[in-house]
Amino acid sequence: MSFLSRIMVLKSQAHFSSGVYNRFGGPSGSLPLEGSRKKKSGQAKSRVGLLILGFTALYGVIGGRLVEYGMKDPEVVSSILPPDRLMASRPDILDRNGEVLATDIRTVSLFAEPNKIVDADEAIEKLATVLPDLDVRGTYKKLSVKSSHFAWLRRQLTPKQQSQILALGIPGIGFRPEKRRFYPGGPTASHILGYVNIDNRGVAGMEKYIDDQGLADLASVGMTSDQPLEPVKLSIDLRVQNIVRDVVINAVTNYEAKGAGAVVLNIHTGEVLGMASAPDFDPNNPEEGAKEGWLNRMSNGTFEMGSTFKTFSTAMALDSGKVSINDSFDASRPIRIGGFTINDFHGQRRWLTVPEIFEYSSNIGTAKMIDIVGMDLQKDYLTRFGLLTKMRTELPEVKMPSQPKVWKKINSITISFGHGVSTTPLQTAVAGAALVNGGKLIEPTFLPRTRDQADETAEVVVKKSTSDEIRYLFKLNGLKGSGRNADVPGFNVGGKTGTADKVVNGRYANDLNFNAFIAAFPIDNPQYVVLTFCDEPHNGEKGQNIAAYTAAPMVKNIIRRAAPILGIEPQFGQDGSALLVSY
Template sequence: MTEPTGDGEQPRRPLRPLAPVLRARDRGENPDLIERANRIRRHETIREKLMARAEGRLIVLGLFFLAVFGTVGMRMGQLATSVPEEPRVSLFGSTITSARADIVDRKGRVLATNLHTQALYAHPQDMIDIPYAVDELVRIFPDLDHDALLARLSQKGRKFVWLRRTLSPEEVQAVHDIGDPGLLFATRDMRLYPNGHLAAHVLGGASFGDEGVRAAEVIGVAGVEKAMDARLRDPAKVGEPLQLSIDLSLQAATRKVLQGGIDLYNAKGGSAIIMDIHTGEVLTMVSLPDFDPNRRPRPALKGDPSESPLFNRAVLGVYELGSVFKIFAVSNALDLGLVTPDTLIDTESPLVYGRFKIGDFHNYGPTKTVRGVIEVSSNVGTAHIAQMIGPTRQKEFLGKFGFFEPTPLELVEAPTGRPLLPKVWGDLAGMTISFGHGMSSSPMHLAAGYASLLNGGHKVTPTILKHQGIVPEGERVVSEQTSRQAREMLRLVVTDGTASMGDVPGYYVAGKTGTADKPKPGGGYYKDRNMVTFASIFPYYDPKYVVITTLDEASVFAAGMERRTAGWTVVPVAAELIRRVAPLLDMRPAIEEPAPSGIREARNSH
C-alpha cells in the first residue's frame, strides 16, 4: 500500500513492503506496526520540508521589513539633523504663499498691509549656554515662562523649538546681542495695521494659517479681512489694493469724539456710523470699546459677549432703539394717505389696551398734530397712528427697509446681526414697535433705514466697499413728498423738540432721539439702564449724510438731577461729531437755508 503522489514527485515507498511484512509474520509479529511506523516517518519528513519552506519565507519577509525600517530611520535621522525646511502645500506641491493684497481707505491711504518680519526659533543642540540664553530671552520677552522654556530647550534629543512668530527690529537686535549660535532667525510676512485701533472692527484682523520656518500663510480671522479673504489672497489681484468706503480722517475724528462722549457721560460703550445717504457707503463705523488688530485679543469665554472689545456694537449689537422708530410709523401713515402732518392725533395718556397701558414721558394733552407727535416724541400718539395702519401693513412697510434680515455689509459678522422680532405681530406688538420697543435691530439697520426714508425715498444698501462710478438709485420705498415731510418733522425735533442740543449752526441737522430701557434677561426692563440713540441727517433740506450715534447706559448730573435720556447725553455727542466731520467732508456752513429744489443730480462716489 502506497500513498498517492502529486504530479512531478518521485513515487513514494510503500507503507507495507512485502519482505518486512513476511519476516514479521514468520516471527509472529503484527505487520500493521510496520505500516504505522512508515506512516509516522513519512509525516515527519513532510513536516520538516514545510517548516523549512516557512522559515525561508519568514527570513525573506524579515529582510524586507528591515530594509523599510532602515530607510525610514535613515530619513528621520537626516531630518532631525538638518535645518527645518519650509513645508509644502499638498496641492500641486507649491510652496506656502503669504502674499495678501493691501487694504486702503477711500482716498488710498493704507489701512492694512503685509510687512517682512523675523521669526525666532532655536536648535538646542547648537546652544552654548542654555540657562543664560533663557534668562535673556525672558528679559526680552516677559510673557515667556522661564521654567517651561528651560525645560523645553534642555529636553534630551530635542532638535527644534519655536520661540516667537514675529519680532520687531528692536527685539531682533536684542536677541542678536545674546550671541548664542543656537538662536536662529527666518524671514516671513506678517499683517500690519499701521493705524492701530482705528477701524479695528471694520478690518477685523488676520493670523497665520499654514506656516513653516521661512514662510507663513496670512489669513483673515474677522471683519473685512475674513469676509474678503479669497479676494485678498487671489494671486491675480494681490497687487490691486482692496478699497474701502471708510475715510481714515473721518474715522479718527469720529472715534475721538465718541470716546470723549463715553468718558463724559460714564457710558459702558457706544457706536457711531456716518453713511452717504444716497449711495449707502459707510464713511465711518466706530464701536467702543475696541482693540488693536495688531494684537487682537482672544474671545472672552465668560461673561457678556457684548461687553468684549471684539464685539461690534454697530453691526452685531441688536437693541430696542426706542423713539427713533417713530418716524417710520408716521411715514407709513403719510404714504398710505391716512394722515397729513396737520392731522390731529389722540395723545391722552395713558392709552389702555386690554390689561396693558402705554404712557408718555410727559402729559402732552388730549391731542397733537402728527408733526407735534414727532416733535414731542409721544408714545401714545404714535401708537394710535400704528392702530390706523394695522400690523399687516406696518410689517410690510418695515420689511421694505431691510429690518427683518441681517445687513448685507461686507463683514463676516454681519450675517449674525439678525434683528429680533416678536413671535406674534398683533395689534399690541404693532403699537409698541411703532415707538421702538418689542423689536430689536442694529445701528447699521437704522442707518440704512433712515437713508432710504430721507434721501427722497429710494432704498440704499449699506456697503463698506467704495463704489466706482455713478451709483444707480434703488427701488422707491416712499414717495418724494413723504420723504420731504419726514425730513421737515425731524428738523422740528432739533429746533423745538427733544434734540434741541443737537443743532449745529450752518449745517441744519434733523433727527430723532431714542431712549430705550434695556430688557432684563429674565423678562421686564431695567429702570436705571438704557440705550440712547440719536439718528440724524444733515443738511435736512438736501441731505447728504446720515449719522447714527448710540451710548450704552449713559448718564449725567444736570439741572439738579441725574439725566439718562438721549436729549441730555447722546445728542450733544452727535452734534459735536457733526461739527468735527462736516469740514472734513468739504461742507461749508450755510449762512442761510437754501430753498430745496427737489432735483438731485446722479451721485458719483467720492
C-alpha cells in the same frame, strides 16, 4: 651505472612525473589554482550584487517616504511652513483718499532645534534676558525633547530683539523671516478693518472679508506670493473716521456709559464714511481688547432703538395713505391694553397733529396711527425697510435682528415706538437714509461706490412724497423738538431722538437707558445720515441721561467737525444767502 645510482634516477623521475605532470600532459598544479580564481570572482560578484540590492532598497524606502510626505499637508510633516507661505503678502488697505490703514511689514520669528541645544537651562537663562516674559517652563519642555528638530519659541520679534538674541550666541537657535500686519492708526478703525492672526490670516472685519474673497483659499494651496498685491481701497475717509471715533470714545468717558457708537453714511450711495464702536481694541495687539472691545456694537449688537422707530412708524402711516400729515389723534389719555399702560414721556394731554406727535415724541399718538395702519402692513413695511432681516454688507460681523415669534396687538403698539424689536444701529441708519433720500433703500458698503452703481441695486420702499414729509418732520424736530441739541449753525441738522429703557432680567429698568439719535444734514438737501447711540449713560449733559443730552450732542460734535471735510458748505440767513454771521 651502479644499481644504487639507477634506483636514485628512477625515483627522481617518478617523483617529477607524479608532481609536475597530470594525466592530460599538463602541470599537475593548474587545476586547483583555476578553481580558486573562479571561486573568488563569484564571491566578488555576489557581494557587489548584494550592495546594489541594499542601496536600491535603501533609496527605495527614502523615495517612498518622500512621496508619502509630498502627499501630506506641510503642517503634518513640518512645523515650519514653506518660505513662500511664510512671506506671503496681504494687500494694503487704504481709505478713499489713499491713506494707508493696514499694511505688511517684514519681521522674524525665533525657533529652536532642540537636538542641537547643548544646555537647555543656559539657553533659557540667556533668552530670558531679552524676553523677560518668556514662558520658562514651557520653553524648557520644548528644548528638553532631544529627538525634536524644531520648536517655535516666539513669533514676530522686533529688530532690536533679534539683534540682542543674535549677540547671545546660543547654538541651536535660529530665526525665520515672516510678515506682520501693521495698522498705522492703531484703534482708529479697528472694527472696520478687523485684525489678523499670528499667521497673517484675516480673523475679523474687512481683513476677513478680503480672505473670504479668495486670498485664504490661495494661501491654503500655496499659491500666494511675496510680491505686493493690489491695494484694497475702502469707502472710509480717515479724517472723518478719526472724528467719529474721537466723539464716541469721549462719550463713553464723559457720560460714564457702558458703550457708544456712531456712523456717517452717504444717503445716495450707501458708502460708510466713518463708523466707530466703543469700547474698541488695537488691531496691532487685539488680545488686549478681548473682553469688551471685540464686539462691534454698530453692526453686531442689537438694541431696542426707542423713539427713533417712530420715524418708521410715521413713514409707513403716511405712505400707506391711511394717515395724512394734517390728521390729528387724541393723546389726552394713556392707552391700557393687556395689563400694560402706554403713556407719554412729554405728555401734552390733548389732541395732537402728526407733526406734533413727532415733535413731542408721543407714544400714544404713534400707537393710534399704527392701529390704523394694521399689524400686517406694519410688519411688511418694517421688512421692506430692512429692519427685520439680516443686513447685507461686507463686514462679516452682522447680527440678525430679533422680533416676537408671534405678533399680537400689544407687540404692534410697543414696536411702533421702539420696544419689542431689536435691530443693529447700522441698519437703523440705513433705513433712516431711505426715508430722506427720496425713498430708496441702499445696502451699506465699506467699499467705494458711485451713485449710479447704488441706483442699480436700490429698492424703492416709500414714495418720494413720503420722503419729503419725513424730511420736513426731521427739520421741525431739529428746530423745535428734541433734536435742537444736535443743531450746528449753518448746516441745518434734522433728526429724531430715541430713549429706550434697557431690559434687565426680563424687565424694563427705569434707570438704565439706551439712547440714540438719527440725523440728516443739510436737511433741505440731505447728503449724509449720522446715527449715534449711548448705552447706559450715567452722566449726561445737565444731569439728564436721555438721548437729547447724550446722543444728540454726539451728532452735533461729529457734524461740526466733519461737515467741512465732506465738502458741505454752511449757509446762514433765512434763504442761505448770508455769508457771515456774528456770534
